Amino acid sequence: MLSITDISVRIAGRLLIDHSSVQIVPGARVGFVGRNGVGKSTLFHAIRGDLPTESGSIALPPRWRIGSLAQEAPDGPESLINVVLKADLERDALLREAETAHDPHRIAEIQTRLVDIDAHSAPARAAAILSGLGFSTSDQARPCAEFSGGWRMRVALAATLFSAPDLLLLDEPTNYLDLEGTLWLENHLANYPRTVIVISHDRDLLDTSVDQILHLDRGKLTLYKGTYSSFEEQRASRELLDAKHAKRQADERKRLQDFVDRFKAKASKARQAQSRVKMLERMKPITALVTQDVHEISFPAPEKLLSPPIIAVDDVSVGYEPGKPVLNRVTLRIDTDDRIALLGSNGNGKSTLVKLLAGKLAPFSGKITRADKLSVGYFAQHQVDELNLDGSPYDHIRKLMPEAPESKVRGRVGAIGFSGKAGDTLVRSLSGGEKARLLLGLATFYGPNMIILDEPTNHLDIDSRAALAEAINEFPGAIIMVSHDRYLIEACADRLWVVANQTVTAYDGDLDEYRRMILSANDGRPASRERVKEQPTKPERSRNEKRTSPRQRVAQAETEIERINGIIAKIDTALALPDIFTRDPKQAAQLTKARAGAERALQRAEEEWLEASAELDEATN
Template sequence: MLSITDISIRLAGRLLIDQSTVQIPPGARVGLVGRNGTGKSTLFKAIRGELSLESGSISLPPRWRVGSLAQEAPSGPESLIEVVLRADLERDALLRESETADDPDRIAEIQTRLVDIDAHSAPARAAAILSGLGFSAADQARACSEFSGGWRMRVALAATLFAAPDLLLLDEPTNYLDLEGTLWLEDHLAHYPRTVIVISHDRDLLETSVDQILHLDRGRLTLYRGGYSSFEEQRATREMLDAKAVKRQEAERARLQAFVERFKAKASKARQAQSRVKMLERMKPIAALVTQDVREITFPAPERLLSPPIIAVDNASVGYDPAQPVLNRVTLRIDNDDRVALLGSNGNGKSTLVKLLAGRLAPFSGKVTRADKLSIAYFAQHQLDELDETGSPYTHVRKLMAEAPESKVRARAGAIGFSGKAADTLVKSLSGGEKARLLLGLATFFGPNMIILDEPTNHLDIDSRAALAEAINEFPGAVIMVSHDRYLIEACADRLWVVADKTVKTYDGDLDDYRRMILSSRSGAAARETDRTQVTEKTERPRGDNRRNALKQKITAAEAEIARITEIIAKIDGALSLPDIFTRDPKQAAQLSKARANAADALARAEEQWLEASTLYDEVAG
């Protein structure tokens, strides 16, 4: 059990958690929620022992392993599968020791323990996790250093999940995932066999993957049973009762104070008045509900609606190399009031499509027709890095209103969420959510006819995501969105387009249908077919997957595994060949025999993998 007892945490002079106590039982799946900046990540640091407590204690069972996502993405010449396999430190250490151990007793212990932890199935388990997070079989054999930072963070997540710690701490794990990877992770966490605490602003993950909600609010931790919807209902009821209790207490205070004021000067009533003074002193104040209204998000309406369609694409191909287009035969139409969500794994071409729609990429062939005077706003997470860190929201708005008077610039800064002193805060001091709000306001500043939103919910808390959904629904123009947030898609999109197999198709089902399809494909043979046809993009994923090289790497890895297991079997056979082993120590002999049988099974699997990869290599090589 994770026991958090009367803890207080202060950071940079600010009290984040104040004398809070909570008990989390083994096997619980907990969603940690709260506004940005309340101290959720700080609590994780305290649980990991990286931060000192001002008071109180945090205790774990002595043998529990605590795992969390690495802060830095792995990078190096090792293949993805090797990086993930090494996350199981015990298995890795046992395998290394098995290569040098020559004592029969120790060999038996090592092989028995490897059987106990199901070590020989580890490569299959690691491959399944990598596949679920969007890596094809060919990707898994490639060097980690070949992938971009975002993809390497997925590898770090895969390694953390594979290690299967007793306490799994995940801080916004979907930030590096597409919708497909998020759907897989939701399902994986829902079946995680040990204790997990996940910080997330994703309503669907909190609804489907956890069975308790830990709420951090105004420095206090409160544990609620059930998913996010149940939490919202329980919290609303609790706050209503608290508000009534505050009113009752205020009325009682007023009554006692009136009695004291009336009779404190009368000798006959002095004792009763003094008694009521003591009652007032003992009356512990009930924390009144502090309203934390979320600043709304608004998108300026375009000056006028254009004649439909505002964009028509006819049989277009587009990409970065005319010889290898990312998308082919794209035909689609966008009207004024369309709300379109783009589905499909990262690397399939969603960003390429939105760049085509935004006019940032010209088609190699086909035709793109845009309405006259069409204005498009484009928001993408990478643009956060383009903000001037030394500037403020006011200076960014001022650049867009160079001739406007001070009052109008201040008013416009306030309209996008930065009123008063907030407008003069340096960008480098803004939170991720505040930067996203600023960028949204700047991107849509002049009232566009169409807004393209590429992962707009990263860094936004749950309430801000709801405000974004409301802004999208109230906007009179068209909206194209790429998002891993299922809540946002379901709340706003009325059309779904799937970007896959080098083209774009309308998806007639809903997100529940799509979720079932994704989970089925990534856990079975359909995943391999998807991997085979997956398209890579120049700016998001390394291009030019060489299937021959990937197969060659698999052959080399299988050959190394065959050699390693063969050496282990030779050592076991040497121990079993001792003349008196069966009479002197029958228990040890039985362990060695069992270890040899398991090693023989592992050898057969490695040989089968080698044969399969060699056959495919010969076919590809021609």
Template structure:
């Protein structure tokens, strides 16, 4: 059990957690929520022992392994599969020791422990996790250094999940994932066999993957057993009751104070008045509801509503190399007030399609027709880095309104969520959510006809995401969105388009149907090694690939199987040498039995490796 006993945590003089006590039972799956900057990540640091608490203590079973996502993405010559396998430190150490051990007793202990931790199935489990997070069998054989930072963070997440620590701490893990990876992770966490605490603002993850909520609210930790929707209802009812009690208490205070003020000067009532004064002093104020309202997000309406269609593409091929277009034969239409969510794993062409719609990429063939005076606003996470760190929200807005008076600039800053002194805060001091809010305001400043949102929720908390959903629904123009947040898509999108296999086509189903298809194709529970069935059209897509590309995964499988056969054969030889000792069975029958069991397990693993080699060789 993880126990936080009367802990207080202070950073730079600011009290983040104030004398809170919480007990997390083994096997609990906890969603950790709270406003950005409340101190959630700081508490993780304290649990890992990287930060001392001001008061109280944090305890857990001494043998518990604590795992969390590495701050830096892995980078090196090892393959993705090797990086993930090394995350299980015990297995890695035992396998290295097994190669040099000579003492029969130690050999038996090693092999028994390898059986206990299911070491022989580790490569298949690691491959299944990588596949679930979007890496094909061919990808898994490539070195880590070949991938971008975002993809390498997925590898770090895969390594953390594969290690399966007793206490798993995850801080916004979906920020590195697309919708498909998020759906797989939700399912994986829902079936995690040990204790997990995940910081998240994703409502669907908090409803499908956890069974408890931990809320850091105004410096206090509130522990609730149930999913997020149940907690949200409980909290709303509690806040309504607190507000009612506060109102009643205020009325009683007012009545007592009026009595004191009226009769304190009268000798006949002095005693009663003094009694009321003491009652007022003893009355503890009811904790007032601190407003958690977030500023609204408002997208300015376009000056003119355009006649549909506002954009149409006919038989378009587009990409970065005319010989190998990313998308082919794209035919689509976008009307005013359309709400379209783009689905499909990263790397399939969603960003390419978005650049086409934003007129940032010229097609190789086909035609694109745009309505006259069509204005498009484009928001993407990488644009956060383009904000001037030394400027304030006021400075950014003033550049767009150079001739406007001070009052109008301040009013516009307030409209996008930066009222008063907040407008003068330097960008470098803003939180990720505040930067995202500023960028949304700047991107849509002139009232576009169409807004393109590429992962707009990554830095937004739950309430800000709800405000974004309201803004999208209130906007009179068209909205195209790419997001891993199912709540946002469910709340706003009326069309789903799948980008896969070089095509763009409408999806005939809802997000629940898509979720089932994704989990089935990625082998979420079967542990399937390959990602061959990642979409309904994958067989046709593979048939079109060059034969040499098909052989790469097969060659890798053959090489892996041969290495496994060689390794297991060496282990069996050592066990046989130990079993051949003449007095082993009479001197230590228990050790002999362990060795016999270890040999049987190793023989079974050898048989499995040989079957894999035969299957790959035949293919």
């Protein structure tokens, strides 16, 4: 059990957690929520022991392993699959020791433990996790250094999940994922066999993957049973009740104070007045709901609505290198008030499509027609790098309104969520959510006819995401969005386009159907030690696996066969000792069990070799 008892945590003089307690039982899946900046990540630091508490204590079972996402993305020449496999420190250490061990007793212990932790299925489990997070089988064999920072953070997430710690701490894990990866992660966490606490502002993840909600508000931790939707209902009821109690107490305090004020000067009533003063002093105030207003998000309406279609794309091919189109033969149209969400795994061309629509990328061939005087607002998270870190929101808006009076500029700065002194805060001091708000305000400043939003919810809390959905629905122009937030898509989009296989197609189903389709693509692939034994001996190969060259698969299988044969040889040497079955029957049984497990692993590797060899022969003939 994770036991947090009466802790207080202070950062830079600011009290974030104030004498708060909570107990989390083993196996609980907990969503950790609260406004940005209240101290959720700080509590994770305290649980890991990276940050001392001012008072109180945090206790964990002595053998529990804590796992959390690395602060820095992995890098270097090692392949993705090996980076993930090495995250299981025990398996990695045992395998290295197995290569040099000669003592029969130690060999037996090593091999038995490897069987117990299902070490032989580890490559399949690691591959399943990487596949779920968007890496093809050929990608998994590539060096980590070849991938961008965002993709390497996915590798870090895969390594954390593969290590299967007793307490899994995840801080906004979907920020680096697309919708498909998020759907897979939701399903993975929903079936996680140990304790998990996940900080997230994704409503669907909190409704799908957890069974408890931990809420941090005004320095206090409160644990609620159920999903996020249940939490919202419980909290609303609780706050309503608190408000009623607070009003009742305020009325009682007023009555007592009126009595004191009226009779404190009368000798005959002095004793009663004094007793009421003591009652007032003993009365513990009930804190009613303190409304923390969310700055609304609004998009300025275009001056003139254009006649449809505002964009027509006819048989277009587009990409970055001539002769190598990312999208091919694309035909589509966008009307004045369309609400379109783009689906499809990262790398399939969603960003290429939005750059084409935004006019930032010219087509190789085909025709693209835009309405006269069409203006497009384009928001993408990477634009944070384009902000002036030493400038303020006011400075950024002033640059767009050089001739406007001060009051008008201040009004516009306030309209995008930076009223008063907040407008003069340097960008380098803004939170991720505040930077996102500033970018949204800048991207839509001139009232575009169409707004393109590429992952707009990163760093926005749940209430701000709801404000964004409201702004999208109130905007009279067209919206094209790419988002891993299912709530935002369901709340705003009325058309779904799938970007895959070098083209764009309309999707007639809803997101529930799309989710089932995505998850079914991962069926039959083991993802954890606990569930691997329920899977078929030979998982069905995904379409991405077929892209790996047969020659590469043959080489991988041969390496695995050689490794397993080495293990079997060492076990046979130990079993050949003349008195092992009489001297230590328990150890002999363990060795026999270990050999059977190795034989099964060898059989799988040989089957893979035979299949890959047949494909190689067919390809070369």
